[in-house]
Amino acid sequence: MAPIKLENHIREQLQEREIKTSNNSWEKLQQQLDSTSKKKNNKGWFYLAASIVGIIIISSLLLNKQQVITEPSNNIVEVNDKEDKIEFDSKVLVSGEETKIDDTSEPINQKEIKNPLRKEIVKEEKINKKEKLVMTDVTILETNSSKTNLKENTLIVKNNKEPHEVNEEEKFINSKVEEVVAQIKKSSKSITDEEINALLNKAQKDIHSKKLIFSNKVDAIKLLSVVEDELETNFRDRVFEALGDGYEKVRTAVVNREY
Amino acid sequence: MKVVSLHKNYKSLISRASKGNQKAQHELFELFASKMLSVCRQYMKNNVLAEEVMLTGFLKVFTNLNSFKSQGSFEGWIRRIMVNESISQLRKEKKILFKEEEYLENSLDLVAYIETEIEVSEIQKLIDQLPHGYKTVFVLYVVEGYKHSEISEMLEITESTSKTQLFKARKTLQALINKENKISYGTH
Numbered sequence: 407m408a409p410i411k412l413e414n415h416i417r418e419q420l421q422e423r424e425i426k427t428s429n430n431s432w433e434k435l436q437q438q439l440d441s442t443s444k445k446k447n448n449k450g451w452f453y454l455a456a457s458i459v460g461i462i463i464i465s466s467l468l469l470n471k472q473q474v475i476t477e478p479s480n481n482i483v484e485v486n487d488k489e490d491k492i493e494f495d496s497k498v499l500v501s502g503e504e505t506k507i508d509d510t511s512e513p514i515n516q517k518e519i520k521n522p523l524r525k526e527i528v529k530e531e532k533i534n535k536k537e538k539l540v541m542t543d544v545t546i547l548e549t550n551s552s553k554t555n556l557k558e559n560t561l562i563v564k565n566n567k568e569p570h571e572v573n574e575e576e577k578f579i580n581s582k583v584e585e586v587v588a589q590i591k592k593s594s595k596s597i598t599d600e601e602i603n604a605l606l607n608k609a610q611k612d613i614h615s616k617k618l619i620f621s622n623k624v625d626a627i628k629l630l631s632v633v634e635d636e637l638e639t640n641f642r643d644r645v646f647e648a649l650g651d652g653y654e655k656v657r658t659a660v661v662n663r664e665y
Numbered sequence: 666m667k668v669v670s671l672h673k674n675y676k677s678l679i680s681r682a683s684k685g686n687q688k689a690q691h692e693l694f695e696l697f698a699s700k701m702l703s704v705c706r707q708y709m710k711n712n713v714l715a716e717e718v719m720l721t722g723f724l725k726v727f728t729n730l731n732s733f734k735s736q737g738s739f740e741g742w743i744r745r746i747m748v749n750e751s752i753s754q755l756r757k758e759k760k761i762l763f764k765e766e767e768y769l770e771n772s773l774d775l776v777a778y779i780e781t782e783i784e785v786s787e788i789q790k791l792i793d794q795l796p797h798g799y800k801t802v803f804v805l806y807v808v809e810g811y812k813h814s815e816i817s818e819m820l821e822i823t824e825s826t827s828k829t830q831l832f833k834a835r836k837t838l839q840a841l842i843n844k845e846n847k848i849s850y851g852t853h
């Protein structure tokens with residue numbers, strides 16, 4: 407017999423070989439196939455459920471966003487006179503000094519409310535043309551009481567400035583008013599118009615520079631207004647009020663100064 | 666004619682099995698299970714382990730039937746899955762660890778000749794005595810017909826290591842057969 411190549415012989419023998427599987431091998435495989443198809447189905451349900459939840463979340467977020475955008479334009483604020491209705495847009499121009507501001511944003515305690523309608527707009531005075539209008543955000547807080555079935559509207563005017571800053575600023579202005587009044591009263595008999603003007607200008611400059619410090623920002627417009635040396639009517643009026651007796655005299659001086 | 670009809674039958678079976686038809690899947694299993702168990706047995710040390718690997722392989726076959734392109738041989742496709750599954754099982758058990766070795770190009774590839782045929786069960790016994798690394802490379806190269814470049818990719822080793830492993834496998838195998846004085850040597 408001719409010699410046989412070992413590796414060729416091994417290859418032929420192994421490639422032709424068949425080994426009988428155990429009796430339950432197909433059943434085992436079938437079980438594995440079933441469990442994988444169940445897993446696949448479960449995965450399918452999981453993805454379906456996840457996508458539904460996702461759609462719900464996204465749609466609710468979109469709806470909420472739309473409500474937030476549309477709510478302010480639809481609000482109607484009832485003022486003391488029931489027949490009058492003022493429609494507000496998202497922003498309302500209000501004189502910062504002359505409107506009483508309710509800075510509290512806390513929810514209203516239902517028990518404390520005696521009147522069905524509670525409004526907090528105190529007064530509006532004539533706005534001087536030269537006064538700068540302060541943009542204020544208006545938030546209308548609407549609360550519905552289910553027990554009383556009464557609609558309560560509260561107008562809360564939030565000033566752009568922080569309360570602490572406002573207080574500090576107010577204190578400073580008051581102190582300046584007192585300072586100027588004291589100086590005018592001190593030399594009320596011999597004081598000239600120029601002297602009153604100089605005092606007012608100095609106080610006004612101080613107030614402006616203090617305002618810049620409070621605002622923590624260097625605003626180009628504010629700086630310009632300081633340079634222009636324009637007196638704020640507000641401050642001027644307060645000095646006049648404080649002076650009382652010397653009102654006419656100072657008033658004349660200021661009027662002359664303006665020309 | 667027979668070959669054509671068999672191919673057509675395969676096609677129909679594969680198509681039905683890929684849609685989850687259990688009867689078709691069973692038929693395909695019956696057609697190839699014995700051969701595939703033999704393939705897995707070349708790498709695994711006993712029939713029980715080989716059958717476990719084979720079943721995992723068939724699970725992959727049936728769950729990935731859609732990816733089979735009818736251009737190639739279906740048997741070849743299943744066989745490749747079985748080989749890969751066997752290798753991955755050996756890897757899991759950390760049974761094939763290779764040392765990077767330089768293959769000496771000038772070492773002669775001895776061709777062994779035998780005077781009488783060796784029974785397949787005896788061949789299997791001889792192969793089982795080889796270390797896992799030697800055995801895997803030897804079977805892949807000699808029985809399955811893969812090239813060293815392909816083996817290096819499959820086992821994530823260098824070609825040089827694959828050649829060294831084969832060389833050592835041959836030497837060991839010849840030494841084992843030599844014990845029984847059934848071997849003679851020649852050159853390529």
